[in-house]
Amino acid sequence: MPLFEIETDNHIIISWANDADEASSVVADAYPQESVKRLTKRPRDTWVISKSALGIQSPVDPCSTARDCLSKAEGDKVHAIRLYMHETGVDLEQARKVIESNMVMGW
Known part of the structure; x- marks a missing residue:
């Protein structure tokens, strides 16, 4: 399909x-x-979103860190964003993009 x-x-x-x-x-x-x-x-049956297009650029792996924060926050987006900001030092907007994009991926 x-x-x-x-x-x-x-x-x-x-x-x-x-x-x-x-x-x-x-x-x-x-x-x-x-x-x-x-x-x-789409020409293929997959969809790829560039992390840099979402503004995700960090020395840490944003996906595993974001998934870890989502897990610790038990899926609470606001709490996960706060945890991500604390663990990575990024600003609110950057943390929101990373957490929301990982929530969409079904962390």
Whole structure:
């Protein structure tokens, strides 16, 4: 099943779908008030996000550190952000990006 990138005004959704119509229906189901601005069939069945594009640049491994903080915080995002800031010395915005991106990945 192909992987589609579906962009709306407020979201970028990554979803598997059999075709473009089925991919568009994902938006209709999840965000009925939004319309599809761009729909792209990905060339492969994986999705990669550059850590530098998210602003994640650190001498420590942000993923393992973030996952460790999420585990210690038992999934509490705000507490995990505070722990990450304490352990790495990054600012609030940087910590938020790292923690949220790891939450999306299903830490």
